[in-house]
Amino acid sequence: MILLVGLGSGLVEGALWGLAAAVNLNAAQRLVGVLTANRAGARDE
Structure with a gap:
């Protein structure tokens, strides 16, 4: 429903x-990966 409203308001804006959103998600996943790697490294030491 929300997607249909978004498409109606403008394809470019959507x-x-x-x-x-995709860029933010990718950046968030990278950040989580770095934090997880840092925690794993700290545990190994």
Whole structure:
């Protein structure tokens, strides 16, 4: 339902929001990966 409203409001705006969300998700996953790696390294020491 929300997607349909978003598409109706503008494909370009919807695409930009989708791109921003994807970038933020990717950055968040990288950050979590780094933090997890740091924790694992600390445990090994």
